[in-house]
Amino acid sequence: MNMPLTDDALDQLFREARTYNGYHDKPVTTDQLHAIWDLMKMGPTSANMLPARLVWCHSEEARNKLADCSAEGNQDKIRKAPAAVVIGMDQDFHDHLPELFPHTDAKSWFEGDAEARKVHAMRNSSLQGAYFILAARALGLDTGPMSGFDNDAVDKAFFADQPSVRSNFISTLGYGDPETIFERSPRPEFGKFNKII
Amino acid sequence: MNMPLTDDALDQLFREARTYNGYHDKPVTTDQLHAIWDLMKMGPTSANMLPARLVWCHSEEARNKLADCSAEGNQDKIRKAPAAVVIGMDQDFHDHLPELFPHTDAKSWFEGDAEARKVHAMRNSSLQGAYFILAARALGLDTGPMSGFDNDAVDKAFFADQPSVRSNFISTLGYGDPETIFERSPRPEFGKFNKII
Numbered sequence: 376m377n378m379p380l381t382d383d384a385l386d387q388l389f390r391e392a393r394t395y396n397g398y399h400d401k402p403v404t405t406d407q408l409h410a411i412w413d414l415m416k417m418g419p420t421s422a423n424m425l426p427a428r429l430v431w432c433h434s435e436e437a438r439n440k441l442a443d444c445s446a447e448g449n450q451d452k453i454r455k456a457p458a459a460v461v462i463g464m465d466q467d468f469h470d471h472l473p474e475l476f477p478h479t480d481a482k483s484w485f486e487g488d489a490e491a492r493k494v495h496a497m498r499n500s501s502l503q504g505a506y507f508i509l510a511a512r513a514l515g516l517d518t519g520p521m522s523g524f525d526n527d528a529v530d531k532a533f534f535a536d537q538p539s540v541r542s543n544f545i546s547t548l549g550y551g552d553p554e555t556i557f558e559r560s561p562r563p564e565f566g567k568f569n570k571i572i
Numbered sequence: 573m574n575m576p577l578t579d580d581a582l583d584q585l586f587r588e589a590r591t592y593n594g595y596h597d598k599p600v601t602t603d604q605l606h607a608i609w610d611l612m613k614m615g616p617t618s619a620n621m622l623p624a625r626l627v628w629c630h631s632e633e634a635r636n637k638l639a640d641c642s643a644e645g646n647q648d649k650i651r652k653a654p655a656a657v658v659i660g661m662d663q664d665f666h667d668h669l670p671e672l673f674p675h676t677d678a679k680s681w682f683e684g685d686a687e688a689r690k691v692h693a694m695r696n697s698s699l700q701g702a703y704f705i706l707a708a709r710a711l712g713l714d715t716g717p718m719s720g721f722d723n724d725a726v727d728k729a730f731f732a733d734q735p736s737v738r739s740n741f742i743s744t745l746g747y748g749d750p751e752t753i754f755e756r757s758p759r760p761e762f763g764k765f766n767k768i769i
Binding site: 384419432433501502515518557562569 | 573574575576577578581582584585586587589591596598602605606609610611612613614615616618620622624625626627628629630631633634671672673674675691692694695696698699700701702703705706707709710711712713714715717719740741747754755757758759760762765766767768769
């Protein structure tokens with residue numbers, strides 16, 4: 376059985392971690408992008424479907440392209456961040472299930488049911504988006520997740536070659552500059568949104 | 573700036589953590605349920621909307637009620653686990669935004685747009701579901717997340733008093749018994765689902 380992680384680790388992952396609007400002038404390496412994936416891919420998804428499709432915008436050109444599809448208040452954050460990522464979701468994820476979930480015919484559960492695939496792609500790519508945020512934090516990096524962008528424009532700019540992929544959300548990535556964060560929004564006590572029965 | 577967590581911590585959170593089908597005969601306390609919430613609530617959601625509504629099935633009666641709404645292959649896991657949880661999502665989360673995101677009128681962004689609220693509730697409660705999984709692991713516990721249940725039956729059984737809440741997914745919780753896990757499903761290399769541009 377495992378023990379709780381140290382207080383420092385819990386602070387880094389949850390309690391002191393914040394959403395950053397700006398980053399220190401320190402690059403994020405491609406090795407770090409691989410390291411994030413190697414952690415986040417281990418997180419559970421339904422039938423190991425792993426529907427997330429990630430486009431890492433590492434070059435200035437790619438970040439500018441993403442910024443151009445984003446809400447005005449987010450553009451500058453994306454242009455100036457060391458890296459950004461588009462978390463897409465493949466609504467035809469079931470085509471990969473024979474490889475990802477080899478011990479049974481899970482592909483047949485989803486064939487002919489595009490509506491169920493949309494729901495599963497959204498739920499499970501969002502789980503993977505959270506694994507991305509926490510994997511980055513576990514590796515000492517910070518993130519700035521955002522929904523303020525034009526989904527159709529991002530799909531056209533980044534997934535034109537994969538028509539079954541839709542954007543879910545986007546994030547910046549780097550070493551967060553504490554001067555760029557807002558005051559922490561309130562987090563409610565257990566009783567507000569939880570019940571024990 | 574933060575350093576990467578230790579290898580042991582990364583193993584516990586991601587690399588060695590597994591989805592459990594059965595648990596050791598060791599109870600989960602209500603203090604632990606509160607501790608999980610106190611970590612998971614710190615994870616980011618859009619405009620701090622925190623749409624997840626959690627019903628912790630701690631009593632045998634509650635677990636049996638949840639098992640009765642679940643796929644046959646999941647019923648026994650739920651009945652025998654020390655605890656289970658229903659992760660619901662409030663599609664009227666915007667009513668809480670004046671309290672949760674007090675510095676601007678975020679409620680007005682979602683009023684009259686039930687379709688956008690459904691998408692945001694699904695995305696952000698799924699993020700919170702992943703925070704639940706990783707918070708439990710960070711505290712030394714194990715989970716068994718599942719989508720194999722009858723959503724309408726769960727909504728009727730657990731959220732009848734909150735008509736704007738729909739079930740997203742469910743999970744068992746406890747100290748995982750390694751004898752109940754399956755062989756790890758394959759996790760693809762970076763190149764399969766990632767691009768760097």
